[in-house]
Amino acid sequence: MKKTLTAICALLLLVCNVLSAAPDQQQQFEKANQLYKQKQYSEAAGIYQQLIDQGYSQPQLLVNAGNAWYRANKTGLAIYNYEKALGEDPFNKSATHNLAVANQRVEGYVNDLPLLFFQQWWLQLTHFHSPNGWATGAIIFFWLLIAGFIAMLIVPSFKPVLLRWGTAVASLLFILYLTMGISTYVLANTHSEGIIMGSVVKVKSAPDQESKDMFELHEGVKVQVTDATQEYCKISLPDGKTGWLACGEIRRL
Amino acid sequence: MNVTTVSIRKFVLSLFFCLGAFSCLQAQEFRFTTSVSNNKVALDEPFQIQFMLENAPNVTSFTPPTLNDFEVLQGPSQMQGQSIMNGRRSEYIAVIYVIQPKRVGNFTIPGASARSNGNVVRSNPVTIEVVKANRSGYQQSPQQASPQSGFPPSRSQRQQQQQDEMEGVLRNGEDVNAKLRKNIFVKVDVDKTSLYEGEQLTATYKLYTRLPTNSSVTKVPAFKGFSAKDIELPNPPQATEETVNGMHFKVFTIRKTLLFPLQSGTLELDPVEVDNHVKLVKLVKNNNNRKARDPFADVFNDPGFKDPFDDPFFDDFFNRPEVTYEDVPYKVQTAPLRVTVKPLPVDNRPVSFTGAVGKFNMTASIDKQTLSTDDALTLKVVVSGQGNVNLLNGPKVDIPAGFEKYDPKVTDNIEKNSNPLSGSRQFEYALMPLEAGDQTIPAVEFSYFDVASNSYKSIRSQPFTVHVTPGKQTKRDKEDFSVNRNTITSNYNGVLNWVKQGRFLLVSPLFYVLLLLPVLLLVAALIYRRKRNYQQNNAAFLKHRFANKVALKRLELAARYLKEGKDKAFYEETSRAVWGYLSNKLHIPFADLSKQLIQDKLAQQQVSVQYSTQLFDLLDDCEMALYTPMHNNDKMQGTYQQAVAVISHLEDELLRAKSVV
Numbered sequence: 001m002k003k004t005l006t007a008i009c010a011l012l013l014l015v016c017n018v019l020s021a022a023p024d025q026q027q028q029f030e031k032a033n034q035l036y037k038q039k040q041y042s043e044a045a046g047i048y049q050q051l052i053d054q055g056y057s058q059p060q061l062l063v064n065a066g067n068a069w070y071r072a073n074k075t076g077l078a079i080y081n082y083e084k085a086l087g088e089d090p091f092n093k094s095a096t097h098n099l100a101v102a103n104q105r106v107e108g109y110v111n112d113l114p115l116l117f118f119q120q121w122w123l124q125l126t127h128f129h130s131p132n133g134w135a136t137g138a139i140i141f142f143w144l145l146i147a148g149f150i151a152m153l154i155v156p157s158f159k160p161v162l163l164r165w166g167t168a169v170a171s172l173l174f175i176l177y178l179t180m181g182i183s184t185y186v187l188a189n190t191h192s193e194g195i196i197m198g199s200v201v202k203v204k205s206a207p208d209q210e211s212k213d214m215f216e217l218h219e220g221v222k223v224q225v226t227d228a229t230q231e232y233c234k235i236s237l238p239d240g241k242t243g244w245l246a247c248g249e250i251r252r253l
Numbered sequence: 254m255n256v257t258t259v260s261i262r263k264f265v266l267s268l269f270f271c272l273g274a275f276s277c278l279q280a281q282e283f284r285f286t287t288s289v290s291n292n293k294v295a296l297d298e299p300f301q302i303q304f305m306l307e308n309a310p311n312v313t314s315f316t317p318p319t320l321n322d323f324e325v326l327q328g329p330s331q332m333q334g335q336s337i338m339n340g341r342r343s344e345y346i347a348v349i350y351v352i353q354p355k356r357v358g359n360f361t362i363p364g365a366s367a368r369s370n371g372n373v374v375r376s377n378p379v380t381i382e383v384v385k386a387n388r389s390g391y392q393q394s395p396q397q398a399s400p401q402s403g404f405p406p407s408r409s410q411r412q413q414q415q416q417d418e419m420e421g422v423l424r425n426g427e428d429v430n431a432k433l434r435k436n437i438f439v440k441v442d443v444d445k446t447s448l449y450e451g452e453q454l455t456a457t458y459k460l461y462t463r464l465p466t467n468s469s470v471t472k473v474p475a476f477k478g479f480s481a482k483d484i485e486l487p488n489p490p491q492a493t494e495e496t497v498n499g500m501h502f503k504v505f506t507i508r509k510t511l512l513f514p515l516q517s518g519t520l521e522l523d524p525v526e527v528d529n530h531v532k533l534v535k536l537v538k539n540n541n542n543r544k545a546r547d548p549f550a551d552v553f554n555d556p557g558f559k560d561p562f563d564d565p566f567f568d569d570f571f572n573r574p575e576v577t578y579e580d581v582p583y584k585v586q587t588a589p590l591r592v593t594v595k596p597l598p599v600d601n602r603p604v605s606f607t608g609a610v611g612k613f614n615m616t617a618s619i620d621k622q623t624l625s626t627d628d629a630l631t632l633k634v635v636v637s638g639q640g641n642v643n644l645l646n647g648p649k650v651d652i653p654a655g656f657e658k659y660d661p662k663v664t665d666n667i668e669k670n671s672n673p674l675s676g677s678r679q680f681e682y683a684l685m686p687l688e689a690g691d692q693t694i695p696a697v698e699f700s701y702f703d704v705a706s707n708s709y710k711s712i713r714s715q716p717f718t719v720h721v722t723p724g725k726q727t728k729r730d731k732e733d734f735s736v737n738r739n740t741i742t743s744n745y746n747g748v749l750n751w752v753k754q755g756r757f758l759l760v761s762p763l764f765y766v767l768l769l770l771p772v773l774l775l776v777a778a779l780i781y782r783r784k785r786n787y788q789q790n791n792a793a794f795l796k797h798r799f800a801n802k803v804a805l806k807r808l809e810l811a812a813r814y815l816k817e818g819k820d821k822a823f824y825e826e827t828s829r830a831v832w833g834y835l836s837n838k839l840h841i842p843f844a845d846l847s848k849q850l851i852q853d854k855l856a857q858q859q860v861s862v863q864y865s866t867q868l869f870d871l872l873d874d875c876e877m878a879l880y881t882p883m884h885n886n887d888k889m890q891g892t893y894q895q896a897v898a899v900i901s902h903l904e905d906e907l908l909r910a911k912s913v914v
Binding site for chain 2: 025026029030033036054055056057058060061063064067068070071094097098101102104131132134135136138139142143145146147149150153154181182185188189
């Protein structure tokens, strides 16, 4: 089921996307890998970043970019890329591991709480399909549902019990897929989390320059952005601290 | 000689007087010494010999040694005084002769004897080397030569004595450097020059001086190859007195260091350098005529005896004008000293030897016998004794695997200024039990090299048995420092599927088009169904509505057949008309029609039995006429009338029933 859906999804995506010159990207990617091997980390990271900026967001690419930034001692960017990769694929082992390693460099890193079992389940469910997979599924089940209805309307004598059950299941699945599709879409389009990019950032008590400093955050700390004005963002930390800081210091995930 | 004994008697009497006056004062340290101004003299050179009684209580007699080989030029003259130094009072009596050797050679002047407090005491003997006269280059010669010209010999000797005892006076023509060299030097004393690695060596740097000097140490030795431990010296430095070749020197200890060689071979002790500023009194003018007589001199001395204070210095002191002071800088340094350090013997060296040299004792103890895995155990090893305590390494302790061992905490307790260095060093090993059960900590062994017996010695403690009970924290997670734990994984180098993240299908029009499409289909299906339903419903209605008409039309056909006399066709048509009417009116398919069904239906429609019997009579007549052909025009007419009546009655009845319903 999943395979077929992904296949359909991939097909749809292929149709949707302009078929770009894939070998070119692969060449770039391999060049960056080569540079990484030669310990020219900043250059490698630059190429990876270019590919990412072009709109490619394969977890492997993001992890490689994170590795290069990590080696180039840009912990903030490394963590940003690892988090991105985990956003794409929360069960990516190397991204998880490397993020943990990179977080060791972060001063004042507060451990995230481990997810509860139902959060884990939810995460697994949301990543069962890609957002477009959920949408495609919703369409397919909707069609099945309608087909069932039509069959019931037009051919009343065609095994009505089986048809009725089938339609009920199809409608339930349609609702599920549609809900999941919407929630994944919302999830993918809310940028409520961010990584601190400045090496030392003063967190203020109010969104203006004159307010007093409350505490300091170091590069690479993951924060929750709860509110924002034009220039200042309100952040909260896993340990409950909140404060305002300039939005330019945060890179939203 | 007669004169001598008389003067001694007088002198002794005056001594008694003095001592009586000062008897209340407690003597400090008794010393009876012989000293000479010079122990290497030329044949015709006069020199001075002095017998000094310090802090001697109740001196009752004094016997000078026999001076057979010398000629007494002057003396005995006596001098006495007291001094208070650092709150300690001391008094002294000195008897001084000026003598001249008669022969060349080495002579030993035996010590003088005196009776003090009833005991006979003797001073030390002095060896004098007499050489041929007029030897130039000898330090003392030029110093001696010039005063002799202007002064009588006796006077010059006395001056010499005063100068040595009291202050540095530089006479005309005296060589400053030679004088300094003779009277100030530094020396390093070591207690041994050949020793083992790690064995203690005591080095003492001393400044010897006979002149008033202001000294400062400018270069301290670095002691390369040694571990040094200084002994604290009193500040300000205390002078001691030492006699070198019969000459009194004030000795200041500059530095006293305990050294422990760290390597074998020939090691050099660096020289120490001392800057001196010697204050010398310079006599500008020699005035022989003026003589200030000391009033006390008459009390102690007979007129024949020469006045002890009658000398140029005291003249100067009272009259001043001829004296100038000179500050002479003078730098001295010790000769470098070499020390041979032998390596420790390799044979029979115990495994547990870690470099301790000396004489040691070791105790080991643990602070508890039973503990839980949550607690910590402390193994305390104390090594005490004499030797290189400050360099001790902890004894090797074989901790079983059931314990986590941490680096020992080292506490030193070294006795201050102890020589040889002694004290103790304490090693505290903190041990964390990891597993419950009975554990045994093996005996602690400590070895050292004993210099006295030239052998290695080992001390062993008892092994310790510890009972470990399981604590709350039974299993502790060991921190994982395995290879890949703290390094990032390697890059992905494979081929990627270069597909851009597309737009979200959910917000694309396609999604909604695709959703709308089946809805349209559904709508189409609904329309179709409705249409079909409508059509079906409409046909039935018309049939019902026109059932009467159809029946009447059939009956018209039947009427034609009646006129034409075709009775079979007539009955057929009549029967069909009735049945067709019933079929349409009662919504019963033609095929399903039966009398019973029609009766039920009619009963349902509450049609009165009268009409239904008429209907069934008609139907029966028709069937009878069909199967028993019998041409009867009247009957045919009657049947026709009956059929029309039944249909119109039924029509009325059914209409009524419908309206009722």
